[in-house]
Amino acid sequence: MEQKDAGFALANKKNTINLGLWTLTWLVSTALVVFGAKFLWDFKATISIVAILLNLAMGLGMIMAYKRYLMGQDEMQRKIQMDAMALSLGVSVVGGLSYSMLDVVNIVTFDAEISHLVILISITYLLAVIVGTIRYQ
């Protein structure tokens, strides 16, 4: 109700900014875990665990912010998001497993990293949102 009182566009903008900030915080906490262990605390287990717990908390915050963002959108925007998520899930499962198998049977010389899968999901999701938005214009 608060969102409707504030106006749809304004509420949408607030939710987007909120999601952006949580994503940025999560990203910084991820970088802190990865680089901090190497450059700041020399892989001390206790600090690493605390940093990972912090990263998990930030991740949870980001998920909740994304949920708020989705709930604040209208039905067409939500459909675009849902279609994009469905496509990126399909591409990540099929593409990710194929990529992993390429590594297993030694077709690719390098290791199949989880980060490659995250990049694939992100690009698929981004492109699907852009195509979905254009489709309804």
Added chain:
Amino acid sequence: MKNRIKILRAEHDMTQAQLADLCSVSRQTINAIEKGKFDPSLPLAFRISGLFKEPIEAIFLNDQS
């Protein structure tokens, strides 16, 4: 699904943005509905119907009928 939203908006001297604000949706959604690219949910169709004080069947027309 075809609809008469654009005509009704013009009759009520209303912009897409104003209608969108009254319906709590984005202007892009109103535009997509007007162009027949997106079919609104029943609650949204009722909201539009209530705003223009016209029955739903007088606003939204089935393509196949």
